[in-house]
Structure formats: structure tokens, C-alpha cells
Amino acid sequence: MNPMNYVLLSALLFSIGSAGVLLRRNAIVVFMCVELMLNATNLAFVTFARMQGTLDGQVIAFFVMVVAAAEVVIGLAIIVTIFRSRRSASVDGANLLKY
């Protein structure tokens, strides 16, 4: 199968993820959309590694997974702290700091 299709799929996933980041209001859903963007990136890296015939892209995909896992740890901790004090994870509710 033509590897270009995987590049197009990854671009599609990335666009869905970025649309979700811009449109959704719940912090956890926004965060899930970021993860979708990161996974689209992984797919692109692995596909390009296959097309280039080098392993670098696959190694990068592993590191991106590790980085994403670390982001989940800190991100969920922050969202839980917000939820505890506010009883809501909506990003619209985060309005104490303005101007």
C-alpha cells in the first residue's frame, strides 16, 4: 500500500485534533484532542521513517510517547486541582485572572 496514504491519515487526525482543541470547552476533552495531535505526529514520523528507510523516525515516535505520558501526569494533576476548587473542568470557568 502506498505509504502516502498514512501521511494523509496523519494529517487528517492532526486536523481533527486541532479542531477539537479550538472548539471544545472541557479541559479534559481539550487535552484528549492534544493527545490525538501527538499521535498523528507519531504516525507521520513512523511513516516517514518507512519511506526514508531509516530508523530515526521510529525512535522519535517512542520519545514522543514518553513525553506525552509525562504531559498526562502533570496535566491531569492540574485539571484535578482545578476541579477540586471549582467543581467544573470547563476552560470557560477559568476566569479569575484577566486583564
Added chain:
Amino acid sequence: MAGTQAIDYTALAPALVVAVTALGVLVLDLFLPAGRKVVAAWAGTGGLVVALATLLPLVGDTRRTFCVPATNVDPVSCSYVVDHLTLVFQVLVLAGAVVVMLLSLDTLRDSRIPAGEYSFLLLSSVAGAVTLAASRDILTLVVALEVVSLPAFALVALRRFDSRSSEAALKLFLVSVVSTAVMLFGLSLVYGTTGAVHLDRIASALARSDGRLPATVLGVTLSLAGFGFKVAAVPFHFWAPDTYSGAPVPVAAYLSVVSKAAGFVGLAVLLTRGFGPYADVWAPAVAVIAALTMTVGNLAALRQRSAVRLLAWSSIAQSGYMLVPLGSAAHGAGSVDAVLPATVAYVLAYAVMNLGAFSVVTLVGRHRPRNAIEDYRGLGRTEPLTAFALAFALACLAGLPPGLLGLFAKVVVFQAPVEQGVGWLAVVMAVNVVIGLYYYLAWAAALYARPAEGARPPSYRISWSDGLAIGITLGAAVWLSVLPRMVLEALR
């Protein structure tokens, strides 16, 4: 050499010392009695000073480690290179972190922030910044950038009892992860079209290809996003004022100086060492971002009433000035190297003057939690020394005598678009410097104005750690105002 690779531990020492100290501080914190947790912060400061000392053997020659062998088109490429640019930024990052730690000591004692965890997170982030300055492949750049950012989220959120703090952390976090994802996607396109991960190999692949592939152009442009966030450039600047005002003031100082310097070295390395042959693609984009960043930052700073928010918007505007030389690098590979020293000089000068302003703001904020500009009215009568330190830092940021450091740095930056023939950018910058004069000078004038009826300007005893931090930054600012060549020719 077969199979194993020699690792140059002398070159890695600064990053290793900081990382090991971070872990050591976290363990040390377990064994400290409740009242003496500040000792952990002292140990952390000591580790940073040791890391500064380990930079000394690296001066002079370029060291490389983690290399891959030469191919039939490319020479040996290395992932970790300690050259002159790296050293300048490692000194800046480590010295800046020492000042931030000194400022944090009293904040940690007075507030309910856990000292061990705070020092651990700060040092982890510094270890990332030290590595970022030396990384020369896209994977190391991304991982180091994340090592700078991830502990910073936790640092901002560390005041768990304060809901403003977690809100500040949420805003920082969301903007950061989105811009990282965008940058990674851009880098994947660059990797896909060049087949290289090392910056020098990307540069030679880009130089070999004739014409401009749309995928590569898109990749190069998207890659700017991650660093655009880190340096708080428009349109990735929204987090800065909210995060600075929600975080403890020393953390805001860290974000605005050390973390921003890390962002600039990453951006400079990526653009000049990796994407140099595509300068005609990214330079106009950077020029527009620079113009927008300084204009938006300065206009918003005009109407700020809170000291930290004013410094936040002013640091956005200052980022715009730092981007100006990179934005005028449009004419071939030679001009990329010609403009880099101007950006480096401005980042160095900015670090000194902004840390100077933040150290006084930290001190006043401890006695006036609201930290509004009017709290500073008449400070020159009650606390002449700190008022002078702040006024001098503000004069430097504005670029007016006696703050010659800021003036010289602005002239060097201003020369870049003039020499490279990007006249409109020079005009935008000149207008912005004039706008900036207003709010810096209004604040400096308030320091020496008559206090309002019935209001008492803050008066305090300066602890010696705060005094040391203010002394270091004021001393550096005065010294560099007299001998600006240290900064202006840091790269020559």
C-alpha cells in the same frame, strides 16, 4: 571504538550536575525536619553554583559528543555540541537560576510552598534549559524543551490552596502542549522531506534541494510554533500575563528570564543551524511575528495597574525586540550568521535588567501582596536602595540613560534590520521603543513621587538573600552599562 561510543562527560557535566542535584535535593528533603526545609533550597543553589564552575573547563574549544559516523554525503554529525553559543546561554541560564533561587528562599519560608519539591522542579527545568542550549538534533531539542516546560507547569501550580495558581498552570499547560504538538508535526514534515534528524544534515539536505517543497515550507513554519510559545511571541502570548500573576513571583521571574532564554537559544539554533538555507521562508514570518509581538505587548502594557502584569506584557514586547534580528535574516546563509549576535546580545542584556526588576518586585510583593504600581509610590523615600535598583532596571528596559545597557542592546538590535534592508521592521521597532518609554518611566517616576495622602510606602528589612539577588543584578546592570562590550560581543 567498534560498538561502543566514547561519551565526553566533561561536556555533559553542567547538565548532569544540575540533574543529579535535583534528585539529591528531593531525597534530602525527606530527611529534613519540618522547620528546616529551606536547607533543601540552599543545597539546590549550591548545586547551581557548582554547575557554573563545571563550565570553566569547556571555555575555548568546541566539544562534541553523541555523534553518528559520516555518510557518503555528510560528515560526522553530533547531537550534543558545546560551542561558544552554547556556553553563553548555559552561563546565562545557570546564573539566572541562581538569582531566582536566592529570591525564592524567603518566599519559601513565608508561604506554604513545599521547599524540597520546589527546588527539585526548578532544578529539573534548569537541567532541561542547559541541555537545550547544547542540543543539535530535533529529537534532543524537543525532549529538552519539554524538560524545561513540564516542571514549570508544576512550579506554577505548587500553591495548591490558591485557585488562581492552578488556573495559571492550566493556561500555561494547555498553550504549551498544543504548541508542542504543532511543532512536532512540523518537525515530522521536515524529517519526511529531508530524511535527517541532525540540524547540520537538515541544513545540507535543504541546501541541496532545489526549489521550495510546499511540505518543507509548511514544516519549517509549524516548527516555529513550539518556540514561539516558549518566548511568548504573539499569537502564543496569552498565557504569559495570567501565568505570571498567578504564579509565585520568583517563578514568574524564572519563566520570563531563564525559560525565555532557553526558548530563544532553541529557536536560534533551529533557525540558524538547521533551517538556514530556508531563511527566505522563515525570516519574513519571524519579522511579522516580531512586529506584532512588540506592538501588542507595548500597547497592553500601557494600561496595566499591577506590577507583575506590567512586567509580563513588557517581557512580551521585549521578546519582539529579540526576534527583530532573526526576522531580518532574509538574504542568504551569510546573513543568518550576521544577525545572530544581535539577538544573543539582547537576550543577555534583557536577562540582567528583567531579573533586576523582578528581584525588587518580589521583595515589595512580599509586603504588599496586591503588588500594584501605586504601592511603589514614594518607595524612594522609605527604601532608597531598592528604589534605585528598580529605577535603574526600568531605565535599562526603556533604553534611556543612565540605563546604557538597554540602550546599547537596542542599538545593536536596531542595526540588524537597517543593515539587511528591512526598513519597515526598523520603523516599527523605533515606534515601539517610544511607546515603551511611557510606562517604564511612569513607574520609575512613581518611585520618587510624593506618597499619596494617608498612604504609607512599604518599608522593610532586606534579608541577605534578597539583598544578594538585588546586588548581583544591579551590579551586573551597572557594570555592563559601563563595559557593554562583554554583552554586545559575546559571540564574536
